[in-house]
Amino acid sequence: MSRTFLFERRNHVPSSDLMQIKHGFYQELLAYCEERKGFNQRKELLQQRLSERIEQEPEVRIAYIRLQQGVRKGRIQPGKIPKANRVAPALMAEALSLEQTGSGLLERHQELSIRFKNECQMQEQELYKLFRQQPSVQNALLLTNYEMYCSLNKSYSSKKSGKVWKMMMRSFAKTAPLSSFTSICRGPGTGRESRISFAQWILLHWYELWLLLPEVIRASRYKVEYREQEGTLLTEGSTGPQAAEPGLYIRTKRSYRLKTPAAAKIQPGSIVTLDELALIWNESLEAMTAKAVQLLRCGYLKNTIHRESGPLTLEVFIETVSAFRPASSRIQSLAQHLEAIRLLSGQLELTHEVAQRERLLEIAQKHVNRCCEWLRWEGRYPANPFNEDSYTDAPAGPSLEVEVEPLRDPLAEWAEVLPVFDNRLKFRLYMEHHLHDTLPVAYASLQPSLSRYAAEYEQHVALNRTCRGSVFENAPAVAHLEELRDQYRMKLAAAASGEDVALERADLASLKAGLQALHIRQPATAGFWLQQSGAGELVLNDCKNSYLAYSMYHLPESHEAIAERIKEVLHCGEEAQLITYSPSCGFNPNMNGFAEGSSLAAELRDAVLIWNAERTSFELQSGEQRVVPLYTGMLAPACLPEEYRNLALLTQSGFLTGTGLDYDELAVDECLHIGRISYGKLILHRRQTILHEKLFAGVTPDFDGYLRLHELLETYHVPLHSFVRLFPVRYNRLHIEYGESGLHKPIFLDAEEPQYCMEWLKHRERCRRQHGELAVVFEEALPDPYDNEYTAEFVYEMHKEPLRRGG
Incomplete structure (x- = not known):
């Protein structure tokens, strides 16, 4: 492998700011606990000595019994103890001294309880300040959640302290992959920059609503699309979006049957106007306008301005709408509001002052609301209309390359065995086994069966992260890969018992030999998400077959160079054509500007599916030319339209799973320790301690709960600094609630600090009430966010040297 691109994602909240909130209360607690421990030891020793005297001096038995009871209760009254004058003076003195010490500890407990409450209030105020x-942080919240921004800045109360705590801990300790909450350093020669784009999901919905406006319908021309089957006209369309929500806009196609005689009077492919349709349908223009809405939704009609290809940007939408300005005053007004939004977007990029951005955003939101009104948006109007990519200067000190260079070889060695963890590779191998005798085959003819297999893959393999128990295991190559995965997981067995596991080169060599026996090569491109620990180690947060997608998105000025590298590793010379595609589906990071813009419709219509054994992947062939499709977006294929999802599964891999222990395979009764898994200085899985919620009975959000929490952490050897996740427990096993990201999302817990502990305990209780029985996963903070001024994560994209044909 050779290095290609390296980025650093850096958080915004420095550790020095958080250190100012630490006032040393935990050290006071330690001193108190040490005194209490000494007291308890003295008390236990005295109880033993008194028990011995009860046996040794029966004539004074009653005195020692009463004295022992007084010691137990912490209240000794010598005048009420029979025969107290016959008790050994040293024992009576020790008992009275112990009582005094206990009274002092009780007073100290009460003082600390008051101090604890005051400390929580002080830390809440300081964290909010x-x-x-x-x-x-303010800017990120302003753009991503304007409602919360206003709530926390303009009407704050202590009831909202939990939101502030979560936000500050994540802004301090956990890097976010795609948002304003981290700034990305792209290396030397790049500086601070803000890229503002309009929310794709809003834009796509606006465009669909715009096409249905009466003025647009009357002024448009339409292409007729259908196919005839046994006297029935079959069309393909959509009644509306399956999902129209922040960051996502997904339409699901469905088939329709039209039995209207008038529909068959027009040949498919014909271009008609609304007037011509009204004449054929024998309808008034008004009635035909209403009917056209239904014909558009079912797919019989397609507006000739409908965008089959290319990204829909705000600029493109403005241009399209402006062409219809003469149609009505409403469209003129709509175009003016869109133009105002475009200008405001540019102004947002030019200022970093939060107050100024807030004013601009308030103005923009008014224009957004007016657009929604004109376009007849149903329901609540969308908020947060802009997305931001934030970039920062290169950090001072050694370059990113220098910091990662020592571990370049271990990363390259690890990349060689990544196919063992590639479930989408197994999908491709099964499909090749299934289609072997029919290849090459017309791609269009496979769509129904491909969709069925893709759905089974998403429902079984993608969720369970294994092909075991599915139809895909029936392919010999897939079964062999599952055996290699089992071989690897046997090496991890000790980690499930709490032991650290250090993988050796021989372990990887065995896996590599197994892959070579299947003629499976390492990924053409690999992306690693890494953090550097203080001990010179790299911690692997994630890995995937990236196809340089991260670089494509963040380095638009390098698209030409990236394209050349991609063509090399995918063997796209003169004999093959690389076709890139990236349907946005409302997800802004899919708008990377790299896709060529064609919809693939023409290429797929007449193409045949072929198998490239050297790449262990399907490709297409059109005539005499190989066609290599490449999905360049970051949204999971499961969210793409069906035809694109199928193509991505057949031709590409994605995230890799199973390099460590998966949460939902773990069972916990009370406590479970998971060891660290490493390869050289590459940490593949952090140490974890999993505690069942029953251990937290009585751990309340107050000083006594704080004490009990620290007793639990000490008893089960949980570090004071950790990342904490919550999982429902079902049938004694950890259960992943898909779609509940707030439940599983790790939160950094500094257990020294009273306010942080209280907020986390309240968070745990809220989740327990919502989800029932829980398991609490404490993961070692490696690296510890306090060890560096800013928490940072490297994104390291590599590619292998091009393979010679037949080599």
Whole structure:
């Protein structure tokens, strides 16, 4: 492998700011606990000595019994103890001294309880003050959740302290992959920059609504699309979006049957106007306008301005709408509001001042609301209309390359065995086994069966992260890969018992030999999400077959160079054509500007599916030319339209799973320790301690609960700094609630600090009430966010040297 691109994602909240909120209360607690421990030891020793005297001096038995009871209760009254004058003076003195010490500890407990409450209030105020003073955090919240921004800045109360705590901990300790909450350093020669784009999901819905406006319908021309089957006209369309929500806009196609005689009077492919349709349908223009809405939705009609290809940007939408300005005053007004939004977007990029951005955003939201009104948006109008990509200067000190260079070889060695963890590779191998005798085959003819297999893959393999128990296991190559995965997982067995596991080169060599026996090569491109620990190690947060998608999105000025590298590793010379595609589906990061813009419709219509054994992947062939499709977006294929999802599964791999222990394979009764898994200085899986919620009985959000929490952490050897996740427990096993990201999302817990502990305990209780029985996963903070001024994560994209044909 050779290095290609390296990025650093850096958080905005420095550790020095958070250190100012630490006032040393935990050290006071330690001193108190040490005194209490000494007291308990003295008490236990005295109880033993008194028990011995009860046996040794029966004539004074009653005195020692009463004294022992007094010691147990912490209240000794010598005047009420029979024969107290015959008790050994040293024992009576020790008992009275112990009572005094106990009274002092009780007073100390009460003082600390008051101090604890005051400390929580002080830390809440200081954390909120820090939140208000952090322009980067304020800006990120302003753009991603304007409603919460207003709630926390303009009407804050202590009831909202939990939201501030979560936000500050994540802004301090956990890098976010795609948002304003981290800034990305792209290396030397790049500086601070903000890229503002309009929310794709809003734009796509606006466009669909715009096409249905009466003025647009009357002024448009239409292409007729259908196919005839046994006297029935079959069309393909959609009644509306399956999902129209922040960051996502997914339409699901369905088939329709038209039995209207008038529909068959027009040949498919014909271009008609609304007037011509009204004449054929024998309808008034008004009635035909209403009917056209249904014909558009069912797919019989397609507006000739409908965008089959290319990204829909705000600029393109403005241009399209402006062409219809003469149609009505409403469209003129709509175009003006869109133009105002475009200008405001540019102004947002030019300023980093939060107050100024807030004013601009308020103005923009009014224009958004007016557009929604004109376009007849149903339901609540969308908020948060802009997305931001935030970039920062290169950090001072050694370059990113220098920091990662020592571990380049272990990363390259690890990349060689990644196919063992590639479930989408197994899907391709099964489909090749299934289609072997029919290849090459017309791609269009496979769509129904491909969709069935793709759905089974998503429902079984993608969720369970194994082909075991599915139809895909029936392919010999897939079964062999599952055996290799089992071989690897046997090496991890000790980790499930709490032991650290250090993988050796021989372990990887065995896996590599198994892959070579199947003629499976390492990925053409690999992406690693890494963090550097203080001990010179790299911690692997994630890995995937990236196809340089991260670089495509963040380095638009390098698209030409990236394209050349991709063509090399995918063997796209003169004999093959690389076709890139990236349907946005409302997800802004899919708008990378790299896709060529064609919809693939023409290529897929007449193409045949072929198998490239050297790449272990399907490709297409059109005439004499190989066609290599490449999905360049970041949205999971499961969210893409069906035809694109099928193509992505057949031709590409994605995230790799199973390099460590998966949460939902773990069972916990009370406590479970998971060891660290490493390869050299590459950490593949952090140490974890999993505690069942029953251990937290009585751990309340107050000083006594704080004490009990620390007793639990000490008893089960949980570090004071950790990342905590919550999982429902079903049938004694951890259960993943898909779609409940707030439940599983790790939160950094600094257990030294009273306010942080209280907020986390309240968070745990809220989740318990919602989800029932829980398991609490404490993962070692490696690296510890306090060890560096800013938490950072590297994104390291590699590609292998091009293979010679037949080599």
